[in-house]
Every structure is written in structure tokens, then in C-alpha cells.
Amino acid sequence: MTDSNSAQAAGSAPVLEVKDLVVTFGAGSSAVTVLKGVNASISRGQTLGIVGESGSGKSTLAKAIVGLVHASSGSILVDGIDVGRMTGPQRRDMRRKVQMIPQDPYSSLNPRRTIGQTLAEAIDPVRSSPMLHREKIEYWLSTIRLDADVASRYPHEFSGGQRQRIAVARALAVEPRLIIADEITSALDLSVQAELLNLVGRLRRELDLTMAFISHDLDVVHHVSDSIMVLYNGDVVEAGSVDAVYQNPQDPYTRKLIDSVPGGPGFDIG
Amino acid sequence: MAKTPRTPGRRFRWTPGLLIGVVMMSVMVAIAVVAPLFLTSSAETLTANPSQGPSAEHWLGTDDFGRDVLARSLVATRLTLLMTVSTTIMAVVGGIAIGTAVWLAPAKVRNGALRLIEAAVAYPSLIFALLIAAILGQGTWSAVLAIAIASIPAFSRLTANMAASISQRNYVSTARLLGVPGPRIITRHLLPNMAEPLLILTATVFATTLIELSSLSFIGLGVQNPEYDFGRLLNEALVNIYSQPLQAVMPSIMITVTGLSAMLIGDGLAAASDPRGGRRHRTRRQASELPASLRSSADALVEVDNLTITAPTGKELVKGLSLSIRAGEVVGLVGESGSGKSLTAMSIAGLLPEELTVSARTLRVGDLDLLGRNDPRRMATEIGLVYQDPGTTFNPALRMGSQLTEVSRVHLKESRTTAVAKMVKALADIRITRPESRMKQYPHQLSGGMLQRAMIATSLVSDPKLIIADEPTTALDVTVQADVLRQFRSINRERGTAMLFISHDIGVVQALCDTVIVMNGGKVLERLTGADLAKGNVKHPYTKALLAATPSMSERKTELVALRSDAFNLDEEIEEVSP
Structure with a gap:
């Protein structure tokens, strides 16, 4: 993976670099090590797909990158700066550089705040009156193809797919360096998923987004990613460019994973 | 929705x-x-009329001090x-x-x-x-x-x-x-x-x-x-x-x-204070249209003719749907949420919520007429059910054994020992390791795939003619899903059990099902064989769009077709199944 990525980076420092990341929950005999020395890097404008089954540690990795989970050892560098060594206001600035789009469209929006209020908070967390930021709110709503009058409505008036698009707009409105998309299509219907994936594809081209795309769905990851990383029990078992890994997986677990996808070439249930 | x-x-x-x-x-x-x-003044001035009873002047009387x-x-x-x-x-x-x-x-x-x-x-x-x-x-x-x-x-x-x-x-x-x-x-x-x-x-x-x-x-x-x-x-x-x-x-x-x-x-x-509130639910029950005649179809195990399911608000959720399942056939219902696939399956299982109104010309499984009242024992033993989320179908407070043997003990009136022995064998058949000790465990001690296989095993003990599986692999990891699908396949091959398999995943139904029924908006849009679906040999524009909207690791699509179900003519039904 390091080879292909350094080739893409062509001299510029990667937006995200994860080095030997270990995350352990609990202490003593009940301690569970969820990530066992993970390495990853994403260059500007690239999308890294992170796949794995439940318990593989992919969501923990996402939380560690955004700072919601503490690293036990190892380091996370955003734009070459170690996130773990920052304090106070420095970290608050850094936090806005990395944004996460959560999985569940139903708990990611505060039900008591209008869409306008939610977006205004992303634009300016302190002075967050929707009136102050009306132009920007309308701009971000138009990027996700929603009308401007949506701003005065509440989350319950939207479908799951629309809410997920709003969550995308909220992450974009911060204008972050890196976006972490954590299973953003897993709660959606096929047609809604297609719409969201098209939106993500369009934004990647137009806004030159740098993204970590976490999913259990190998078809979806294949569709959106440049490179891919396969996690199993907290270890990276395989990493590389999408075409290389899908066409010629080296690790037996990756092989099994790819062959288990219904409709895929290796799928066989007897 | x-x-x-x-x-x-x-x-x-x-x-x-x-x-x-x-x-x-x-x-x-x-x-x-x-x-x-x-x-x-009248409350606090002391007067010379203490402790009086009610009067026109003092309605409730006065106290010790005449107030x-x-x-x-x-x-x-x-x-x-x-x-x-x-x-x-x-x-x-x-x-x-x-x-x-x-x-x-x-x-x-x-x-x-x-x-x-x-x-x-x-x-x-x-x-x-x-x-x-x-x-x-x-x-x-x-x-x-x-x-x-x-x-x-x-x-x-x-x-x-x-x-x-x-x-x-x-x-x-x-x-x-x-x-x-x-x-x-x-x-x-x-x-x-x-x-x-x-x-x-x-x-x-x-x-x-x-x-x-x-x-x-x-x-x-x-x-x-x-x-x-x-x-x-x-x-x-x-x-x-x-x-x-x-x-x-x-x-x-x-x-x-x-x-x-x-x-x-x-x-x-x-x-x-809750912006979500204010929705009111009206319940209104209509007399259902009972069948005038039973259209007999000798080889069909399940026959559904002109099934309509109506919500209490009067909205039709399933609109005149017909399907039949032959003995030993695996039929897949595929569609997005709100297409009516689960409602159709639940009406065949006789498990629709009370407030929904069901009418059909025919709705039967074997000789069970689901439009009338049925013996719950026959319903429980002749139709096996597998639900979506294995994590919530089992009671976390009870051991697996008592939950898994419930059907045998309650409906088949078997003794505890016979039921347990039978269940242990069923679990072993479905390749669950150490079945005896599993029976003594609690649901949280088993993995999701194991629970789902245990549920399949219970649905099999009464040797049902039909298994209805509602998104049985959706909550499972992809490698476990492949395992569970293999189980379904071998049950169908070895026992000849007919299946109604509901899924939103085209890849799953095309691999497992003999016949696939594509649904949208409460209607059947297309019937085709699983093999044809796998080859992309589809007729209805909605099915074509569904395929085009599915990302696939076998090919790189630059843009997925964003699919709008209202853009299709949903009245057109295309039937292409050779018997």
C-alpha cells in the first residue's frame, strides 16, 4: 500500500497518516485490544475504502481518527501534525479539519433543531443563527440537491436518504480536510443508496474530497474507493489499490470475503 | 414509506x-x-360569630375566631x-x-x-x-x-x-x-x-x-x-x-x-414540545371480501390470488397481488422498503397486524385457508418462520434450550426429553458445534450467525411444508451470510421444503431462488427465474433500473442509475417463468 500511495502523493504529505495504531478498551484481565497496530495513509483527493466484518475494528478506527476514542499507542497525523500531542484550542481547530458522517441517519440529526440550525452550527459553532449564514446554508443545500426552504424544517419530515444527504452537507459545510464516512449507505434502500453514492462521486470530483469510506459492503467500497484496506480482528490483512486487491487478493481472508459476496464471480452456495 | x-x-x-x-x-x-x-377583611377580621355552620352569609361557616x-x-x-x-x-x-x-x-x-x-x-x-x-x-x-x-x-x-x-x-x-x-x-x-x-x-x-x-x-x-x-x-x-x-x-x-x-x-x-408528535392513527376495519370460489391448482402448495392489504387510513399497501409456490420451490420476493414484500409474506404466515384489512380471492397454504380461522397448532407446525434479526428474536433472559424446544413442546405435545433430543439433532444437522452445551447457553453467548442457524433449526423440527424467511441474512456478516444461504439451499435440496424468501439483495435472491418476483408499490412487476436475473436477462424497466443502480465489484460503473420508482409504469406486469 505504501508504494501505491507514495506514488499518488508525489511529494506532498498525505492528509492522513496512521502509524502503528493500537486501541485497547478496558484494563487488566478484561482488556480487549480492538486495533492491533494499524497503518494507513490517504493522500489529497484520494478515497481509502476500509472493509471488514463486525468486530474487525473498522468503526473504532474511524472514531480514533476523529478523536472520539483514545489511542493506546501509535500516532495519527493529520496534515503531518500528530493529533495526540495537541492540547486545548489547538485540538479544537484540528477537530474541524476531520469530519465524520455517521451511520444511522435517524440519530445523527438533533430532532429538536431545524435543518437550517443544524447546518448553521456546522458553519460556525458559536454564532450559529441560521439567519447569519443563510447564503451558505442555501449553497450547501443546493449541493445536495435540496430546496432552500428545507432549512426551516425538522429532521422527522425527511426520509432516511434525505437525512443522510443532510448529514453529508453538514460535514461538507465545515470544509474539512478529511471526511470519514462510516457505513453511510447501510441503512438505505438500493435506489437511495445509488443516489447517495452518485452524490459522493460527484462531490469527490468537484470538491476534490479526501475520504475514508468505511463499509461492510464490498460492492459499495469498490464503487467509491481508489485504494482499499481489509481489517480482520483489529489487524490489516491486506491493503492496496482497489483493482489489485479485488482481482488478485493475496490474503486467504480477503479471498473468502470477496467470494462471499452474492452475485460476485466467486460466489457459490452449492 | x-x-x-x-x-x-x-x-x-x-x-x-x-x-x-x-x-x-x-x-x-x-x-x-x-x-x-x-x-x-372577612378572612382575617375577628368577629363575634365563632364556629358557625354554613349560612347564606358564610357559605362554609366560620372558624373559632369567627372568620x-x-x-x-x-x-x-x-x-x-x-x-x-x-x-x-x-x-x-x-x-x-x-x-x-x-x-x-x-x-x-x-x-x-x-x-x-x-x-x-x-x-x-x-x-x-x-x-x-x-x-x-x-x-x-x-x-x-x-x-x-x-x-x-x-x-x-x-x-x-x-x-x-x-x-x-x-x-x-x-x-x-x-x-x-x-x-x-x-x-x-x-x-x-x-x-x-x-x-x-x-x-x-x-x-x-x-x-x-x-x-x-x-x-x-x-x-x-x-x-x-x-x-x-x-x-x-x-x-x-x-x-x-x-x-x-x-x-x-x-x-x-x-x-x-x-x-x-x-x-x-x-x-x-416534541416536533415529531401530532400524528394520529385511525383504526377502521372493513369487512373483508371472502372468496366466492376456491380456484384449485393441484400442484401449487401456496396459492395467493388477488391479495389486497389495506391500511387503517384506507391506503392500499398491497394491490391485487397473485403468486403461487409449488412444493419444493424456492420463491424470492425482492423489492425496496415499502414495496409490500414483507406484508405479503406475513399475510401468508397469518401474522399481519390486526389493524390491517386483508382481502383476497384465494389465500391458502396447503389446505389451510388463511382467510378464515385456523388451528394455531397447524399454523405453527406447517409453516416455519425465520426473521431478520437473530439478536432480537430470542429472549435474552431464557436459555436457548427452552426457547428452541417451544414449538415441539407446545404444539407437537412432545415430552421435554424427546423435544431436547430432537433439537440437539436438528442443531447438529445444521452444523452447529457442541449442540448439547449450546442448549444450556443464553442467546448473548452465541454469535449472530449461530443464532440465525438455531432459528432455522427450530423452524425445521416440525417438518413444515413451507418456510417463510423475511430478510434472514440482512443482519449477518457477508461470510456468515454465505454460510446461512448454503444451509437454506441444502434444506431445500434434501427435504424438498418450499421456501418464500424475502430480500432486498438481488445477489442473494438470484443465487438461491428458482423464481424471483420483483415487487414495487404493492404490486408484482416481473416474474423471472433466478438464472435469468443473474444473467441480467430482465424485461421490466424497473428491474433493469434496479440492476443499474446496484454497485458491483465485477465492473466499475462511473454513475449508478438513480432510480425513481414513480418514473416507471407500475401497472405493467411481465411474466417470464417457464414451469
């Missing part, structure tokens, strides 16, 4: 309870404002309400402040503080208040302070616990990522989302405060002569309870009315 059109913005919702509460409370407030202006009982009760409203309101405000503000402070504190301080608060909640607040009142001395404001302090723990406990639970939600962690300062997270994201329980607790505290203040005054620790509130009036009335019983009636009524109106207002406000 169709979105119900709603006007944007919020309109305050008046529930009958809230209305009654507000009216009652307004009357009490009006009395509190007006009564002291006009009735003070009008009714007037005293009405005038006392002002002081009582003032005391209750200030106590409640102190309790709410103090409680929320302490609660959020505890939540913001470092973990060690927080845990210590929470235990302390819990101990305070467990201690009877009236006794706590008595203690404080005894320290502060007798008097109106020491009573207020005592009760307020005694009520604070309940509030802080609720606030801290609610804050802990709400802070787990994604919008709170997202707000942190956005860099929203802590105090603003509390005012914007935490407090509004705990408004309901806090409002209800405020109303309850108002009512209990009223009673506790009255109790303090009643036992002489609260309001002192010459001032008087409801409790003080009750205290005076106690002396004359046999000669002047009416003296106690009016303060009691006032206490009850005030408390009740506070509770009604609290509940009403809680309901009105």
Missing part, C-alpha cells in the same frame, strides 16, 4: 388534558390574585402558590445545574457524585425537609428552602442520567467534532432533548412540593400565625374536625385541584 405531507413550521398542539389543566390553573391563579384584594372559612381558603391560595412556585423553580434550576455539572465532571468525581445523589434520592424527601426545616427554624421561607433542597436530588439524577444517554447519540458527538463549545452542546442538544421527562418531573415536583409544604405547615413547622396557607388552614381545622368538618374540606379541594392541574399541564407540555 410514503411521507405524509405536513405544513412546515410548528403549531402548538392543545390536547384536552392540557386545556383542562391550563383552565384549572388559570382559575387558581385568578383566585390567588383577586381573593386577597376583596376577601382579606369566614371560604374566604380564608381562597385568600390562602396566593401564599400557597407563591411558595410552591418558588420551591419548584429552586428545585428545577438547582437540580439541572447540579446534574449537568456532574455530567461534565471528570469520571471519578462524576461516579462519586452520582452515588451521593442516589443516596439522597433514596432518602424520603419529607424527612430530609423536616431535618432542614428543624435546622433553619420555623417559618415560611425556611420551609420553602427545605423542600427545594430536598427535591434537588431527583432532578440532578434525572438530568445526569439523561445527559449520559443523550450524549451517546451521534448528533452530540458530531457537535463536538464541529467544535461547538460544551455549554452550547448542553443548551442546544442536551436540554431540548430531555425536555419531556424534565417537564413531567417538574409538574410532579410542583404537585409533591405543594403537599410537602402543606404538610410542614400542617405540623406547625411551616407557615406561622398570622400568615396562613392551605396546610395551616388544615392545621386549624384539625382541632374542630368533629364540630366543624367543613373547615377542612375547602383547603383539601384546593390542594387537589392545584396538584392535578399541574400534572395535566406537565403532561400536555411534554407532548406539545
Whole structure:
């Protein structure tokens, strides 16, 4: 993976670099090590797909990158700066550089705040009156193809797919360096998923987004990613460019994973 | 799901309870404002007519000192309400402040503080208040302070616990990522989302405060002569309870009315504060159209002809659907949410919710007519069911054994030993390791794939003719899903069990099913063989669009076709299944 990525980076420092990341929950005999020395890097404008089954540690990795989970050892560098060594206001600035789009469209929006209020908070967390930021709110709503009058409505008036698009707009409105998309299509219907994936594809081209795309769905990851990383029990078992890994997986677990996808070439249930 | 059109913005919702509460409370407030202006002299002037019964002049009689009982009760409203309101405000503000402070504190301080608060909640607040009142001395404001302090723990406990639970939600962690300062997270994201329980607790505290203040005054620790509130009036009335019983009636009524109106207002406000509320469900049952004749089809095991399922609102969820399943055939129902696939399957299992109206020309499984009443034992043994989420279909408090053998013991009337032996064999058949010890385990000790296989095993013990599986692999990991699908395949091959397999995943149905039925908007759009679907040999434009909207690792599509089901002619049905 390091080879292909350094080739893409062509001299510029990667937006995200994860080095030997270990995350352990609990202490003593009940301690569970969820990530066992993970390495990853994403260059500007690239999308890294992170796949794995439940318990593989992919969501923990996402939380560690955004700072919601503490690293036990190892380091996370955003734009070459170690996130773990920052304090106070420095970290608050850094936090806005990395944004996460959560999985569940139903708990990611505060039900008591209008869409306008939610977006205004992303634009300016302190002075967050929707009136102050009306132009920007309308701009971000138009990027996700929603009308401007949506701003005065509440989350319950939207479908799951629309809410997920709003969550995308909220992450974009911060204008972050890196976006972490954590299973953003897993709660959606096929047609809604297609719409969201098209939106993500369009934004990647137009806004030159740098993204970590976490999913259990190998078809979806294949569709959106440049490179891919396969996690199993907290270890990276395989990493590389999408075409290389899908066409010629080296690790037996990756092989099994790819062959288990219904409709895929290796799928066989007897 | 169709979105119900709603006007944007919020309109305050008046529930009958809230209305009654507000009216009652307004009357009490009006009395509190007006009564002291006009009735003070008759309430407080000593006259020469003590201890009189009811008369035209004194409706409820007079007390020991010849003061009008009714007037005293009405005038006392002002002081009582003032005391209750200030106590409640102190309790709410103090409680929320302490609660959020505890939540913001470092973990060690927080845990210590929470235990302390819990101990305070467990201690009877009236006794706590008595203690404080005894320290502060007798008097109106020491009573207020005592009760307020005694009520604070309940509030802080609720606030801290609610804050802990709400802070787990994604919008709170997202707000942190956005860099929203802590105090603003509390005012914007935490407090509004705990408004309901806090409002209800405020109303309850108002009512209990009223009673506790009255109790303090009643036992002489609260309001002192010459001032008087409801409790003080009750205290005076106690002396004359046999000669002047009416003296106690009016303060009691006032206490009850005030408390009740506070509770009604609290509940009403809680309901009105939620922007999601206000949806009303109407239930209306129609007589279902019974079949005029049973159209017999010798080889079909399941026959559904012109099935219509109607919601209580009159909306048709399934519109005249027909399908048949032959013995040993695997039929897949594929469609997006709201397509009616699960409703169709559940109506074949006889498990539709009561409020839905079902009508069909024919709806049968074998010789079970599902439009009439059926023996529950035959339903349970002839149709096997496998649900979507193995994590929630088992009761976490019971061992696997008693849950897995339920069908055999209840419906097949088998002894415990036979049922267990049979189940152990069934689990072994489906390749679950160490079946005997699994039976003694609890659901949380088994993995999701194992639970789902156990559920398939239970659906097989009665040797059903048909298995209905509603998204049985959706909650499973992809490698486990492949395993479970292999199980379904071998059951079908070895036992010849027919299956109705519901899924949203085209890849799954094309691999497993002989026949695939594509549904949308409560209708069948296309029937085709699984093999044809796998080859992309489809006719209906909706099915084509569905395939084009599916990302695939076998090919790189630059743009997925964004599919809009309203753009297709859903009345067109294409049938391409060779028997």
C-alpha cells in the first residue's frame, strides 16, 4: 500500500497518516485490544475504502481518527501534525479539519433543531443563527440537491436518504480536510443508496474530497474507493489499490470475503 | 414509506388534558390574585360569630375566631402558590445545574457524585425537609428552602442520567467534532432533548412540593400565625374536625385541584414540545371480501390470488397481488422498503397486524385457508418462520434450550426429553458445534450467525411444508451470510421444503431462488427465474433500473442509475417463468 500511495502523493504529505495504531478498551484481565497496530495513509483527493466484518475494528478506527476514542499507542497525523500531542484550542481547530458522517441517519440529526440550525452550527459553532449564514446554508443545500426552504424544517419530515444527504452537507459545510464516512449507505434502500453514492462521486470530483469510506459492503467500497484496506480482528490483512486487491487478493481472508459476496464471480452456495 | 405531507413550521398542539389543566390553573391563579384584594377583611377580621355552620352569609361557616372559612381558603391560595412556585423553580434550576455539572465532571468525581445523589434520592424527601426545616427554624421561607433542597436530588439524577444517554447519540458527538463549545452542546442538544421527562418531573415536583409544604405547615413547622396557607388552614381545622368538618374540606379541594392541574399541564407540555408528535392513527376495519370460489391448482402448495392489504387510513399497501409456490420451490420476493414484500409474506404466515384489512380471492397454504380461522397448532407446525434479526428474536433472559424446544413442546405435545433430543439433532444437522452445551447457553453467548442457524433449526423440527424467511441474512456478516444461504439451499435440496424468501439483495435472491418476483408499490412487476436475473436477462424497466443502480465489484460503473420508482409504469406486469 505504501508504494501505491507514495506514488499518488508525489511529494506532498498525505492528509492522513496512521502509524502503528493500537486501541485497547478496558484494563487488566478484561482488556480487549480492538486495533492491533494499524497503518494507513490517504493522500489529497484520494478515497481509502476500509472493509471488514463486525468486530474487525473498522468503526473504532474511524472514531480514533476523529478523536472520539483514545489511542493506546501509535500516532495519527493529520496534515503531518500528530493529533495526540495537541492540547486545548489547538485540538479544537484540528477537530474541524476531520469530519465524520455517521451511520444511522435517524440519530445523527438533533430532532429538536431545524435543518437550517443544524447546518448553521456546522458553519460556525458559536454564532450559529441560521439567519447569519443563510447564503451558505442555501449553497450547501443546493449541493445536495435540496430546496432552500428545507432549512426551516425538522429532521422527522425527511426520509432516511434525505437525512443522510443532510448529514453529508453538514460535514461538507465545515470544509474539512478529511471526511470519514462510516457505513453511510447501510441503512438505505438500493435506489437511495445509488443516489447517495452518485452524490459522493460527484462531490469527490468537484470538491476534490479526501475520504475514508468505511463499509461492510464490498460492492459499495469498490464503487467509491481508489485504494482499499481489509481489517480482520483489529489487524490489516491486506491493503492496496482497489483493482489489485479485488482481482488478485493475496490474503486467504480477503479471498473468502470477496467470494462471499452474492452475485460476485466467486460466489457459490452449492 | 410514503411521507405524509405536513405544513412546515410548528403549531402548538392543545390536547384536552392540557386545556383542562391550563383552565384549572388559570382559575387558581385568578383566585390567588383577586381573593386577597376583596376577601382579606372577612378572612382575617375577628368577629363575634365563632364556629358557625354554613349560612347564606358564610357559605362554609366560620372558624373559632369567627372568620369566614371560604374566604380564608381562597385568600390562602396566593401564599400557597407563591411558595410552591418558588420551591419548584429552586428545585428545577438547582437540580439541572447540579446534574449537568456532574455530567461534565471528570469520571471519578462524576461516579462519586452520582452515588451521593442516589443516596439522597433514596432518602424520603419529607424527612430530609423536616431535618432542614428543624435546622433553619420555623417559618415560611425556611420551609420553602427545605423542600427545594430536598427535591434537588431527583432532578440532578434525572438530568445526569439523561445527559449520559443523550450524549451517546451521534448528533452530540458530531457537535463536538464541529467544535461547538460544551455549554452550547448542553443548551442546544442536551436540554431540548430531555425536555419531556424534565417537564413531567417538574409538574410532579410542583404537585409533591405543594403537599410537602402543606404538610410542614400542617405540623406547625411551616407557615406561622398570622400568615396562613392551605396546610395551616388544615392545621386549624384539625382541632374542630368533629364540630366543624367543613373547615377542612375547602383547603383539601384546593390542594387537589392545584396538584392535578399541574400534572395535566406537565403532561400536555411534554407532548406539545416534541416536533415529531401530532400524528394520529385511525383504526377502521372493513369487512373483508371472502372468496366466492376456491380456484384449485393441484400442484401449487401456496396459492395467493388477488391479495389486497389495506391500511387503517384506507391506503392500499398491497394491490391485487397473485403468486403461487409449488412444493419444493424456492420463491424470492425482492423489492425496496415499502414495496409490500414483507406484508405479503406475513399475510401468508397469518401474522399481519390486526389493524390491517386483508382481502383476497384465494389465500391458502396447503389446505389451510388463511382467510378464515385456523388451528394455531397447524399454523405453527406447517409453516416455519425465520426473521431478520437473530439478536432480537430470542429472549435474552431464557436459555436457548427452552426457547428452541417451544414449538415441539407446545404444539407437537412432545415430552421435554424427546423435544431436547430432537433439537440437539436438528442443531447438529445444521452444523452447529457442541449442540448439547449450546442448549444450556443464553442467546448473548452465541454469535449472530449461530443464532440465525438455531432459528432455522427450530423452524425445521416440525417438518413444515413451507418456510417463510423475511430478510434472514440482512443482519449477518457477508461470510456468515454465505454460510446461512448454503444451509437454506441444502434444506431445500434434501427435504424438498418450499421456501418464500424475502430480500432486498438481488445477489442473494438470484443465487438461491428458482423464481424471483420483483415487487414495487404493492404490486408484482416481473416474474423471472433466478438464472435469468443473474444473467441480467430482465424485461421490466424497473428491474433493469434496479440492476443499474446496484454497485458491483465485477465492473466499475462511473454513475449508478438513480432510480425513481414513480418514473416507471407500475401497472405493467411481465411474466417470464417457464414451469
